[in-house]
Amino acid sequence: MTSAKKFVVGISTTVLLAGLLTGCGGNSTASNGGGNSKQILKMTLLAEPQALDTSIANAAVSFDILNQINEGLYRLGKNGEPIPALAASMPVITDGGKTYTIKLRDNLKWSDDSPLTAKDFEYAWKRTLDPKTKADYAFMVAWLKGGDAYMNGKGSVDQVQVKAIDDKTLTFTLENPIPFMTSQLSFPVFFPEKQAFVEKYGDKYAADADKTLSDGPFTLSKWDHEQSLTLVKNDKYWDKANVKLNEVDVQIAADNNTLANLYQSNAIDVARITRDQVDQWKAKPDYLVEPQLYITYVEMNESVPALKNDKIRQALALSIDRSNLVDIVFHDGSQSPTGFVPSGTKDGNNKEFRADAGDVLPKYDPVQAKTLLAEGLKEAGLTSFPTLKFTGDDTEDAKKALEFIQGQWKQNLGIDVTVESIPHKLRIEHGQKHEFDLLLFNWGADYNDPMTFLDCHESTSSFNESQFKDPEYDQLIEKAKAEPDGAKRAQYLVDAEKMLVKEMPVAPVNFRAYSYLVKPNVKNILFFPYGSEWDLKNASVE
Amino acid sequence: MLRFILRRFFYMLITFWLIVSVTFVLMHNLPGDPFANSEKLSTEQRALLAREYGLDQPISVQYKEYLLHIGQGDLGVSYAYPTRKVTDIIEQSFPASAELGIESIAFSVLIGLVLGITAAFKHNKAWDYTAMFIAIVGVSIPSFVLGPILQYLVGVKWGILPAALWDGPANRILPALTLSFMTIAITARMMRTSMLDVLHADYIKTARSKGLSQSAIVLKHTLRNAILPIVTVLGPITVNIITGTLVVEQIFAIPGLGKYFVQAVYSNDYTLIMGLTIFYSLLLIIVMFLTDIAYGLIDPRIRLAKGRN
Numbered sequence: 136m137t138s139a140k141k142f143v144v145g146i147s148t149t150v151l152l153a154g155l156l157t158g159c160g161g162n163s164t165a166s167n168g169g170g171n172s173k174q175i176l177k178m179t180l181l182a183e184p185q186a187l188d189t190s191i192a193n194a195a196v197s198f199d200i201l202n203q204i205n206e207g208l209y210r211l212g213k214n215g216e217p218i219p220a221l222a223a224s225m226p227v228i229t230d231g232g233k234t235y236t237i238k239l240r241d242n243l244k245w246s247d248d249s250p251l252t253a254k255d256f257e258y259a260w261k262r263t264l265d266p267k268t269k270a271d272y273a274f275m276v277a278w279l280k281g282g283d284a285y286m287n288g289k290g291s292v293d294q295v296q297v298k299a300i301d302d303k304t305l306t307f308t309l310e311n312p313i314p315f316m317t318s319q320l321s322f323p324v325f326f327p328e329k330q331a332f333v334e335k336y337g338d339k340y341a342a343d344a345d346k347t348l349s350d351g352p353f354t355l356s357k358w359d360h361e362q363s364l365t366l367v368k369n370d371k372y373w374d375k376a377n378v379k380l381n382e383v384d385v386q387i388a389a390d391n392n393t394l395a396n397l398y399q400s401n402a403i404d405v406a407r408i409t410r411d412q413v414d415q416w417k418a419k420p421d422y423l424v425e426p427q428l429y430i431t432y433v434e435m436n437e438s439v440p441a442l443k444n445d446k447i448r449q450a451l452a453l454s455i456d457r458s459n460l461v462d463i464v465f466h467d468g469s470q471s472p473t474g475f476v477p478s479g480t481k482d483g484n485n486k487e488f489r490a491d492a493g494d495v496l497p498k499y500d501p502v503q504a505k506t507l508l509a510e511g512l513k514e515a516g517l518t519s520f521p522t523l524k525f526t527g528d529d530t531e532d533a534k535k536a537l538e539f540i541q542g543q544w545k546q547n548l549g550i551d552v553t554v555e556s557i558p559h560k561l562r563i564e565h566g567q568k569h570e571f572d573l574l575l576f577n578w579g580a581d582y583n584d585p586m587t588f589l590d591c592h593e594s595t596s597s598f599n600e601s602q603f604k605d606p607e608y609d610q611l612i613e614k615a616k617a618e619p620d621g622a623k624r625a626q627y628l629v630d631a632e633k634m635l636v637k638e639m640p641v642a643p644v645n646f647r648a649y650s651y652l653v654k655p656n657v658k659n660i661l662f663f664p665y666g667s668e669w670d671l672k673n674a675s676v677e
Numbered sequence: 678m679l680r681f682i683l684r685r686f687f688y689m690l691i692t693f694w695l696i697v698s699v700t701f702v703l704m705h706n707l708p709g710d711p712f713a714n715s716e717k718l719s720t721e722q723r724a725l726l727a728r729e730y731g732l733d734q735p736i737s738v739q740y741k742e743y744l745l746h747i748g749q750g751d752l753g754v755s756y757a758y759p760t761r762k763v764t765d766i767i768e769q770s771f772p773a774s775a776e777l778g779i780e781s782i783a784f785s786v787l788i789g790l791v792l793g794i795t796a797a798f799k800h801n802k803a804w805d806y807t808a809m810f811i812a813i814v815g816v817s818i819p820s821f822v823l824g825p826i827l828q829y830l831v832g833v834k835w836g837i838l839p840a841a842l843w844d845g846p847a848n849r850i851l852p853a854l855t856l857s858f859m860t861i862a863i864t865a866r867m868m869r870t871s872m873l874d875v876l877h878a879d880y881i882k883t884a885r886s887k888g889l890s891q892s893a894i895v896l897k898h899t900l901r902n903a904i905l906p907i908v909t910v911l912g913p914i915t916v917n918i919i920t921g922t923l924v925v926e927q928i929f930a931i932p933g934l935g936k937y938f939v940q941a942v943y944s945n946d947y948t949l950i951m952g953l954t955i956f957y958s959l960l961l962i963i964v965m966f967l968t969d970i971a972y973g974l975i976d977p978r979i980r981l982a983k984g985r986n
Contacts, residue, residue: 186760193717269729269759271717287721342760360761360769362843362932386842388930392825396840397930400833560709560945563716581717597719 174381174676176657177403178669179388183361188341189326190263193271198323198667203366203383206351207326208237208256208305209317210672213661215481215583217318221251221327221350221373225317232312232619233280239303244371245329246349253299255327260297260307261285262333263324272324275581278316280308312619314483315584322582322666326350352378352672362387379675395652404654404676405669410466413650421652424468426479428580428665429647430588432472433525433540434601435640439572441521445638446511451573452642453497454504454547455540461645464535468648472496475635476585477646479664482628484621488585492629495636496643501547508548520550526565527575529556536644537575566600574600576641580665585628586615592640603640689962693955700954701743704947705736711756711945730756743951752955753948757941763952767934771956773843774926774933778919780849781857785914789861790907793868794895797876797903808865815862824855824928841929852929856922860914864907871903878902901975908975912968916961 184197192201208226209217219225221243226235243251263270264277264286277283279297284290297307309316319325329348336346344358352374353366366383369375386402388394391409398406398421408416416422435442435451442448458471470478473494482488497503512520525541527533537554544550552573557565565571578598580587591598593612594605608631615627635641649668653660656677661670712718712726727733731742746753752763796808831851832840839848875881876899884898922935934953941949 183758185758188760191759266725266729269726271712271722274719274722288725338754339760359932360766362773386930387932388841389936390927390930393828393841393928393930396825396828396833397842400836400840402840402842558709558943560707560715560943564709567720577716597721 174379176380176383176405176671176674176676178383178385178405178671179394179397179403180364180385181387181389181407183387184364186341187347187355189323189328190259190268190270190273192323195666195668199669200355200364200366200385201323201326202351202667202669203353203671204347204349204351204355204369205323205326207322208239208320210670211318211321211661211663215318215479215664217321220321222320230308232309232314234306234308235316236300236304236306239305240373241303243350243373245332246354246369246371247332248371249329250302251327251329251350252302253305254302255329256305256325257297257299258330258333259326259328261292261295262328264295265292270324272322272581275319275322275324278309278311278313280310283310311616314621314624315481315582318481319582353380353383374672377673379673380671383671398652404657405660406652407668408467408650408652413467416650416652420655423651423653423662424648425651425662426468426470426477426646426648426664428477428480428583428587429577430472430475430477430643431536431575431577431645431647432475432641432643434566434571434574434576435642436569436571436573436600437602437604437640438569439523441512441515441517441523442572444511444515446507446514447520448511448639448642449497450504450508450511450548451544452639453500453507455543455642455644456499457644458499460536460539460543464539465532465645465647467650470646470648472643472646475632475641475643476588476628477580480580480585480588481583482621482625483584483586484625486625488625488628491625492632495632497636504547508550520548522551522553523572524555525552525573525575526555526557526562526571528559528562530559533575540575540644567597569600569602571600575644576600577647583665585625585632586612589628589631589635590616592635601640603638605634605638608634608638685966692962693958696958697744697747697951697955698740700951701740704945704950705739707942707945709945711947747955752952755941755949756946757944757949763948766937766949767952767956770932770934770937773931774919774922774935777849777852777856777922777925777931777933778915780853781860781918782911782915784853784857785860785864785918786907786911788857789864790868790904792861792865794872794900796865796869797872798895800873805869809869812862812865815858815865818858820855820858821924821928823858824852824925827851827855828928843929843931848929852925852931855928856918856925860918863910863914867906867910868903871906872899875899875903905975908971909968911971912964915964919960 180196180199182196184200185192185194187197187200187204189201189205192198206220208220208222210220212218221239223238223240226237228235239253245251260276260279262268263273264282266286266288273286277286279295281290281294281296285292285295297305299305313319327350332348333340339346341347344355347355349355349369352369352372354369355364356367357365364385366385368378368381372378388397391412394403394406395408395412397403433451435448437443461469461471473496474489474492476488476492478489480488482491508520525537527537534556537556541552541554544552562574566574566576578588578591590596590612592603593599593609594603595609611627611631611634615624615631618624618627651662658675658677659673662668663670709715710723710727712723718726731739755761755763755766758766792808792811796805799805828840828851831838838851842848881894881898884894922933923939925931926933926935937949938953941953
């Protein structure tokens with residue numbers, strides 16, 4: 136008996152001791168890592184980035200890294216304004232806003248000490264457009280004259296209007312004037328690439344740390360796939376005097392709870408949190424809300440007879456208590472929508488679009504909604520509202536939103552919809568094939584301009600899932616696209632949004648925001664509302 | 678014996694081909710396309726991409742191409758990570774999963790056996806009830822509940838161990854414990870039952886009457902006989918743990934292979950789904966084979982029976 140007891144006790148003690156010993160070891164390294172004077176920042180990414188190839192990167196996690204290790208002609212400032220980066224100054228724009236000529240800074244270098252020239256831009260943009268590159272974001276470079284044809288395999292590379300006049304001058308011509316082009320040049324798809332380097336690695340280009348080449352504030356020194364990335368200060372960077380961090384350790388962690396726990400145990404300096412953690416942190420100095428250029432709306436398929444009527448669609452939109460929905464369902468700093476273009480979107484004329492357009496979305500009004508529904512049904516020759524299907528993603532947010540809206544319609548209009556939660560990919564396929572009645576849809580900005588939220592409602596757009604068709608609306612959008620005058624263009628877009636309010640092809644329910652925790656001793660991280668989430672060029676740890 | 682192995686190998690090939698084919702068919706019936714950013718792709722871009730990847734070909738042609746590539750050991754390139762070969766992804770991510778798995782199995786066996794043996798020797802006493810209570814808790818609390826609890830208590834509140842991430846040895850303890858809790862419980866219960874059986878066997882009485890010490894009885898006579906059933910389930914448990922790391926990898930931010938599997942299915946990453954299916958089924962087959970051998974080594978009766986055949 137006693138020896139059995141000894142056996143048991145012995146083993147348990149060994150296990151416990153081993154645990155404690157390794158535990159202590161781990162703890163001491165953790166506190167060493169927090170050394171602030173060393174200017175080491177500890178960040179996280181929600182997923183493993185795809186190849187850090189500026190041509191083919193298509194996800195925020197990739198842009199987050201690219202924005203630190205690479206740089207384009209301009210970087211975005213605190214208020215989203217373009218600031219000359221590799222460019223020596225703002226572009227010279229001629230030809231009614233279509234032709235840009237940009238001078239580069241002197242003595243620009245890649246991190247391998249080779250010179251960076253205007254040719255690196257010409258090469259990169261043409262490579263992005265090449266159909267063989269399979270670049271999702273090529274459509275932005277296709278704004279260049281001749282770009283669209285080449286991207287779609289119809290034209291030739293020589294017709295693409297971008298040219299390095301000499302080592303330090305780049306010129307390009309756009310198909311249409313684009314008022315936000317200069318700030319968009321800060322997007323990774325417009326960054327330069329060194330041809331010899333890209334071709335040296337071929338398919339493996341930018342797939343590992345040693346296969347990346349930097350021209351930004353940091354270089355990528357280590358990339359343990361699925362685990363972590365280490366960035367170190369780039370001493371070949373033209374503005375290295377203003378880069379304060381020596382190192383950025385980026386860990387990959389997807390779970391929101393885990394992120395909050397890591398933050399609380401000081402293993403990371405910045406964490407994005409969601410609904411469940413917000414209340415706990417709201418009052419603390421660490422908490423930060425960053426509105427995104429991102430909208431959630433209910434698409435109403437106009438090929439369904441009951442949804443063809445304007446008044447019925449308005450009734451459905453008006454009967455959703457959006458501020459309640461944002462608070463109950465999202466609860467992360469998201470805002471109740473006031474239009475079809477999220478707050479923070481610039482108007483292409485140096486102003487905020489929402490300031491131009493005002494608060495256009497009609498208020499939550501269940502009484503008015505009920506009247507509209509009755510009138511609409513009469514106009515449509517229907518005796519009652521049919522039971523329609525309401526489809527959305529099977530994510531937690533989407534499921535909650537679906538149920539909330541279903542309840543609102545039941546309560547305020549007395550109508551029934553069946554809720555259907557399906558995998559994201561299937562939801563996208565249903566949407567694009569117009570196989571749905573009502574669909575909960577998300578759309579994030581590709582560039583900071585109302586156009587990214589408005590031209591998807593054009594009748595010819597492949598993203599017009601609700602099949603809204605109004606020639607007048609199409610005309611306004613096309614006019615805005617061709618208009619070189621910023622003020623006039625902005626007005627066309629304001630008018631276009633007003634038409635959407637009247638006809639309500641989709642019902643906006645949320646302007647998304649992200650909630651962050653940032654350690655109070657970390658300064659000057661820039662958070663962006665679209666594309667890359669953050670910029671660490673001027674960040675520091677005090 | 679050689680004929681036995683050859684026949685097994687042949688069956689293995691057939692099983693393997695069946696798994697590959699069924700997965701291929703199921704996968705191509707998944708709705709949606711495999712492109713990473715499909716929300717933002719226009720119809721034209723989508724068509725162009727499908728052509729680039731050969732997805733516009735008839736399914737029979739795609740199937741033939743695929744089998745040919747597998748034959749050459751080429752699992753293709755992931756759709757979601759276009760610069761990474763599926764074999765690279767497995768090579769880079771599997772070690773973490775395997776390490777976590779091995780550590781969990783060690784925990785399961787060690788703690789499970791101790792609990793089970795204690796319970797059997799103290800049958801129907803406080804020790805027994807305590808051990809079995811732990812076992813029931815282990816079976817009932819799923820890892821996605823236990824993980825966050827351990828993470829918060831041990832990692833954040835007490836600050837004894839790292840809350841997550843995969844940096845050093847200390848980072849291994851919480852995830853391995855979380856992952857092994859369920860199997861600790863299973864092992865403990867099985868060990869207890871089988872110990873009780875053996876303890877009542879005649880040869881134990883003989884050993885006792887010979888005047889052998891308790892530890893000699895436990896180590897030489899009881900343990901070796903009672904552990905047989907555990908070895909049998911160890912195979913399936915191993916596979917279970919290795920493939921079941923998904924939740925734990927997610928909670929503790931471990932760079933393992935588990936989470937790729939669900940991610941790949943979710944994003945229709947055809948090549949990655951196929952590659953992982955092949956990899957995991959091979960793993961399963963091999964582990965089963967090894968279990969058979971281990972079983973024979975421990976129990977001489979099985980060795981003899983096979984020998985006579």
